[in-house]
Amino acid sequence: MRANKLPTEEIERDPAAFADRVTADGRFGFAAEPGRYRLVVSRACPWAHRVVMTRRLMGLEEAVSLALTDPVQEIIGGDPHWVFTERTGSPGGRDPVLGIHALREAYLARNPGYDGGVSVPGLVDIPSGHLVSNDFDQLSVDLATEWGHLAREGAPELYPAALREEIDAVSDEVYQDLNNGVYRSGFAPDQRRYDRAVAAVFNRLDALEERLTDRRYLVGEHITLADLRLWATLVRFDAVYHGHFKCNRRKLIEYPALWAYARDLYQTPGFGDTTEFEHIRAHYYRVHTAFNPTGVIAIGPDPRGWLSEHGRETLGGRPFGEGTPPGPVPTGERVPPLEEQDRPAGDDWSVPKS
Template identity: 85%
Template sequence: MRANKLPTEEIKRDPAAFADRVTADGRFGRTAETGRYRLIINRACPWAHRVVMTRRLMGLEGAVSLAVTDPVQEIIEGDPHWVFSERTGSPGGRDPVLGIHALREAYLARAPAYDGGVSVPGLVDVPSGHLVSNDFDQISVDMATEWGDLTREGAPELYPEDLREEIDAVSAEVYRDLNNGVYRSGFAPDQRRYDRAVTAVFARLDALENRLTDRRYLVGDHVTLADLRLWATLARFDAVYHGHFKCNRRKLVEYPALWAYARDLFQTPGFGDTTEFEHIRVHYYRVHTAINPSGVVAIGPDPGAWLTPHGREALGGSPFGKGTPPGPVPAVERVPPLEAQDRAAGGTWDAPVG
């Protein structure tokens, strides 16, 4: 979808163009190896964020390097593309490992005749420069279950076998009505389809509020992939989906259980420490010129609220189950602290009241 043109039909997501799987035993043709792959993401994208959280929770930072594209896409031959820039640590606007300016170059290295869309995340084979996969769900599942000894000691079970059916069922509902529903609302081509999409968004939020009132996590008693999939949307809801995508019946902060759940996870290693609200706001408000032609970037909401107490410990469970928290974020991957993000947006930081 072009950023400067509204669709004439309801938004539909195409299947991943490339979906090679990477596993410890290489049974699908690609073997998990330290240093072999580079993960290309954008901090604004919720689909990429899922993979970044999975990689961090599983301790794969040393095995799979990370490259971050600029929050504002560059128009190349009439289409928006994810590009590298000085702002995100790429000298001369080229990724220092792959040597490319735009992610599409990895797509074309894999398939020179490819003329489809380019999306993040992209898992790239470093030696060849070829795109391996842009299938965000499968990359997450495989990193959570198939990377063997490359994952850290104490990594949590994000996709435990006995809970997979429930995780998949909950995730499918969340994807249909909420993850993708906010986009169907924001890019609705007419009133009827907007009404249908936004009604489903809030029906799902209402159902999640009920589900999370007396349980700490979506499925089971610790964090699973279901939580990562939901949380990536919740983290962006008040900042961009509420206003920019017209999902403004209620804010996330008006849902007591959901807002406490979201804060609980934000304060859990792997969630808040991979979130950059400045990139989120700049991307959505600057790139989607069809629905925000001025390109003016909204200032709020105040990010300090994410650090206030949530009280969810009283519901039992623990974030990592029998596992342990991940270690510190590698220095080169650290996002600015909330105070710095707020000041960069023009806000006046006030320490949250606990």
């Protein structure tokens, strides 16, 4: 989907163009080695966010370096591209490690004939400059299960074997109706398909509200990948999906259990400390010019509500199970405090120039 074109068909998310796996034993050709890979993400993107959260919770910051693209994509050849800019810490508009301006260059290094879309996250093999994978779901699973020898002491079990079937079943429902459903609502080409998509969004939110009323986490007694997958959408819901994508039957803050659940996780290391609302708002409102042609960025909602008390501790459970919280965020990866994210965007988020 070109963000600056009006939709003519219902949005369909293509399978990952590159899905090589990085494993502990290298059985698929890529071994989990410290310093070999660079994870390219945008803080605006929910699909990338779940991988960033997994990396943070597992304590893999030193093993896998992080590269931040600009939240506002640059139009190159008529298509939006994830690019590096000085605004997000890349001197001269090139990633200091990979030496590229646009993530597409890593795609082309892997396959010079590639002519498809470019998405984040992208895991890049630093020595070759080749993209290894843009499969956000498998990247999360592998970071949670195949990098244990490089993970921090006390890293949680985000994908425990005994719960995988339930995690996958819950995640599939959330993906179909909510994670991807907000996009199907926002990019609906006609009333009938919008009505169908937005109904699924709120039916799923209603079901999740009921599920989370008397349990602290989606599956089991601690955080799992199911929570990361859901939360990446919830944290963006009132800021962009409610208004920008017309998912406006109710706000997240109108769901007592879901809103408390979302705040509980926001205040848990690995969640709020990887979230940058300025990037989220700038991306959606600046890039989707088909239905926001002025590029005006909405100012709200006030993000400080994420720090209010939630009371979810009374439901029991331990966020990290038998593990421990991750340590401080590395200096170069810290997001601004909430009070600095609650300000008018002004001209700070113009389309980047190459």
